[in-house]
Amino acid sequence: MSFDRRRFVRTASGALAFVSSYGLLARAGIAQTQPIKIANILDRTGGLNPYCLKQIKATAMAVDELNAAGGLLGRKLEIIFYDSQSNNQLNSQYATQAFARDKVDVLIGGVTSSSREVMRPIVNRFRGLYVYNALYEGGVCDRRHVSTGMVPAQQIEPLVDYVVNEKGAKKAYILAADYNYGQITSKWIQKYLREMGGQDLAVEFFPLDVTNFAPVLSRIQAAKPEVVWSALVGDAHMSFYRQYESTIGKKNLMLVGTVYGAGRENVALSPAENEGVIMATSFIDTLPTAAAKDFVERFKKFSGEDDYIGEYGEYGYRGVMLWAEAVKKAGSVKPDDVIKALGGTQFNGPGGLYTIDGQTNHTVMDIHLAVGNANGGFDLLKSFKQRQPVDTQQVCDLIKNPNDNRQYEPKL
Amino acid sequence: MVQQFATGAYLVLFSVSTLVLISLGLAVIFGLMRVINLAHGEFIMLGAYCCVFSVKAGMPLWAAFAVSALAIGVFGVFVERVIIRHLYGRLVDTLLATWGLSLFIVGAVTTFLGPQGQGIATDFGNISVGSLNLSVYNLILSAIALGMLAVTWVLARHTRFGLLIRGTMQNAEIASAMGVSPDRVYMVTFGFGSALAGLAGAVLVPLTGVSPTLGLAFVAKAFITVITGGQLPLIGTATASALFGTIDGILAYVYSSVVGEVGLLIVAVIVLRLLPSGITGRMRSGL
Numbered sequence A: 001m002s003f004d005r006r007r008f009v010r011t012a013s014g015a016l017a018f019v020s021s022y023g024l025l026a027r028a029g030i031a032q033t034q035p036i037k038i039a040n041i042l043d044r045t046g047g048l049n050p051y052c053l054k055q056i057k058a059t060a061m062a063v064d065e066l067n068a069a070g071g072l073l074g075r076k077l078e079i080i081f082y083d084s085q086s087n088n089q090l091n092s093q094y095a096t097q098a099f100a101r102d103k104v105d106v107l108i109g110g111v112t113s114s115s116r117e118v119m120r121p122i123v124n125r126f127r128g129l130y131v132y133n134a135l136y137e138g139g140v141c142d143r144r145h146v147s148t149g150m151v152p153a154q155q156i157e158p159l160v161d162y163v164v165n166e167k168g169a170k171k172a173y174i175l176a177a178d179y180n181y182g183q184i185t186s187k188w189i190q191k192y193l194r195e196m197g198g199q200d201l202a203v204e205f206f207p208l209d210v211t212n213f214a215p216v217l218s219r220i221q222a223a224k225p226e227v228v229w230s231a232l233v234g235d236a237h238m239s240f241y242r243q244y245e246s247t248i249g250k251k252n253l254m255l256v257g258t259v260y261g262a263g264r265e266n267v268a269l270s271p272a273e274n275e276g277v278i279m280a281t282s283f284i285d286t287l288p289t290a291a292a293k294d295f296v297e298r299f300k301k302f303s304g305e306d307d308y309i310g311e312y313g314e315y316g317y318r319g320v321m322l323w324a325e326a327v328k329k330a331g332s333v334k335p336d337d338v339i340k341a342l343g344g345t346q347f348n349g350p351g352g353l354y355t356i357d358g359q360t361n362h363t364v365m366d367i368h369l370a371v372g373n374a375n376g377g378f379d380l381l382k383s384f385k386q387r388q389p390v391d392t393q394q395v396c397d398l399i400k401n402p403n404d405n406r407q408y409e410p411k412l
Numbered sequence B: 001m002v003q004q005f006a007t008g009a010y011l012v013l014f015s016v017s018t019l020v021l022i023s024l025g026l027a028v029i030f031g032l033m034r035v036i037n038l039a040h041g042e043f044i045m046l047g048a049y050c051c052v053f054s055v056k057a058g059m060p061l062w063a064a065f066a067v068s069a070l071a072i073g074v075f076g077v078f079v080e081r082v083i084i085r086h087l088y089g090r091l092v093d094t095l096l097a098t099w100g101l102s103l104f105i106v107g108a109v110t111t112f113l114g115p116q117g118q119g120i121a122t123d124f125g126n127i128s129v130g131s132l133n134l135s136v137y138n139l140i141l142s143a144i145a146l147g148m149l150a151v152t153w154v155l156a157r158h159t160r161f162g163l164l165i166r167g168t169m170q171n172a173e174i175a176s177a178m179g180v181s182p183d184r185v186y187m188v189t190f191g192f193g194s195a196l197a198g199l200a201g202a203v204l205v206p207l208t209g210v211s212p213t214l215g216l217a218f219v220a221k222a223f224i225t226v227i228t229g230g231q232l233p234l235i236g237t238a239t240a241s242a243l244f245g246t247i248d249g250i251l252a253y254v255y256s257s258v259v260g261e262v263g264l265l266i267v268a269v270i271v272l273r274l275l276p277s278g279i280t281g282r283m284r285s286g287l
Helices: A005-029 A053-068 A088-100 A113-125 A152-166 A180-195 A214-223 A238-247 A290-303 A311-330 A335-341 B002-033 B040-056 B061-082 B091-113 B136-158 B160-170 B172-177 B182-208 B214-229 B233-254 B257-274
Strands: A036-042 A077-083 A106-109 A130-132 A145-147 A171-177 A199-206 A227-231 A254-257 A278-281 A346-349 A352-357 A362-372 A378-387 B126-129 B132-135
Touching (some): A077 A088, A088 A113, A106 A113, A113 A145, A130 A311, A171 A180, A180 A199, A199 A214, A199 B257, A214 A238, A214 B132, A238 A254, A238 B182, A311 A346, B002 B182, B040 B061, B040 B091, B040 B182, B040 B214, B061 B182, B172 B182, B214 B257, B233 B257
Parallel strands (some): A036 A106, A130 A145, A171 A199, A171 A227, A227 A254
Antiparallel strands (some): A278 A362, A352 A362
């Protein structure tokens, strides 16, 4: 038959309708067949990656386990990973991209406090949900933000108590990284020290790229403290622990680290450099519980790596699982629904029982004080069950003020 | 009082030596060849990795230093043959090419060696001056840095080889008319400068550890020192390092590391404003 214009238009529109019917059905159909998207923004490269490399794999393992169990609400989970390269500009760019272009259902990531403060306003702007898996200086009061890591009342208070009262080291010299985490954490250390009868001789701040600590080591020796507190962060600052051991020695002067261990320093440094550093943690690989052992085994099998995992690796796992519990409780993946279900959400994880406190969106967890040993690991000193994030609870009440959006800082 | 002076002297010595260490390789290449090697930081980083792997393979530290210097020297010769050789006299092009090379090296190291940091420990301990402990390794580093300066000076001044290099730098045409191949001289000089950079990385790694982005921490300071030093590579680098190292060492001791760095940069700005061609810019002879 000959194709005149009328016939052509008829045939073509029929073909078009036929071809697009699948797309129309799929869209009208059901977003149910579309996966739930998780944006994971972490530093795979750059000076902050010691905190992230295991967390990236642990997050992937958690998603893998959830998918193997059938996914969430009948949908599979999918991770969209962005390498922020230890550069806050990329955190901001990728967070915006995740919500605007990739339309993710939740943002999980960021390790430094500066990257968190860069991404929080973006999460608020897009009315999303942000799960922050890291220990930090406390005080963030934002219903769209969930913290699964330790805050000062959980970590620093028992550390100061132990060092001042049990070890008798009252005169302290404090070193901290020069950004919001170091500045606020050093204030917390000073606050707790003064409350418990200790004395802070000096506080010094170091930009993240400083590797020469010879001047401050000389100043420390001149000041004659009884203990040195370190809130140093990142790859470059790891050289402080090397230089401290070769110049002063932990046998001669006690050293406490608030972020020590989180960057897997016990693996990167030599056994002698690791031995003797006192720290507080909510998870180490050698916790004497079945849950911890099982997690370490599964991680080794999943990742193919058999070296030390550490607290930040476990944070990645617990963050995804806690969020998943909240999603199951809410019956929906929409941020506002999940936020309503956060309070009271619990998960039994590798480090024990985790409970999200609805008043602050922070997590109640078991805390352990530990000291580095000569085998590249940690020995437990004391354990505390289910410590509350008291520092943030004292200033933040999301139930009364759900629109609160700021970070509270301690006053000395 | 004596204690404070000893501490100050130690910190100044260490600061000056670190600057000499990281700048000497760049000074040799820039001062003698007028080639701006923006991948200098990456050569340092490769030397550091070489040292870490050598020590982990069981070599003693001194052997690891030698191996790193040699390996990066060879790598430098390779880079010169493949890239730099085609770009002599073209300043902006060498800038671009070496910048691209630095990005490539960082990416390659991240891909093949992984992004995580690594390090080695030193068992050198400390010595006591009064009630103050000084790290022995810092003193060793200072000795090596000043030794590198001395060896380079001796090589340039008192060997035939140094004479050939200086002659070619002064006037390549006449040198070639006298039977010296400028091509060969440039290749060896670039290799020597790279070996110095590799050795710097190896010597620094017990203190700082190494990761793919290590070069970024050093390249800026090295450039400031070399540019402020002026056209004579050895005298310029030595005086610029002495000046900046003293300022940085004293300020860092009295106030803090941040003040030390800021002070160093302010002094660099002032010096370059007063002496635009660098400290040795006006000097006619010398090395």
